[in-house]
Amino acid sequence: MPFKACRRCKSLVPKDATRCPVCNSTxxxxxxxxxxxxxxxxxxxxxxxxxxxxxxxxxxxVR
Ligand SMILES: [Zn+2]
Structure with a gap:
């Protein structure tokens, strides 16, 4: 899968991202x-x- 998921808001972000663009969580x-x-x-x-x-x-x- 080319994505990671944010544990806080469940947004999917690109695998190379270090923080969620929606809620700013890392x-x-x-x-x-x-x-x-x-x-x-x-x-x-x-x-x-x-x-x-x-x-x-x-x-x-998300686990
Ligand atoms: Zn998020």
């Missing part, structure tokens, strides 16, 4: 699963349910 994990792409959080029930308020790529589960 707590990134390579152990994640379930990629979800949120294009329009306003119109996505799943995104709302999971608490993703910005468009982007997210992991469903």
């Amino acid at each position: 707590d990134l994990s390579e152990d994640w699963e379930g990629l979800i792409v949120v294009l329009d959080p306003e119109k996505s029930e799943l995104a709302k349910r999971l608490g993703f308020i910005k468009p982007g790529r997210y992991a469903l589960r």
Whole structure:
């Protein structure tokens, strides 16, 4: 997988990134699963349910 996931907000960031561009956390994990792409959080029930308020790529589960 070319991504790491942020443990705080679950955003997926490039593998060479050292901090999350969304929440500025440096707590990134390579152990994640379930990629979800949120294009329009306003119109996505799943995104709302999971608490993703910005468009982007997210992991469903981060260890
Ligand atoms: Zn984050």
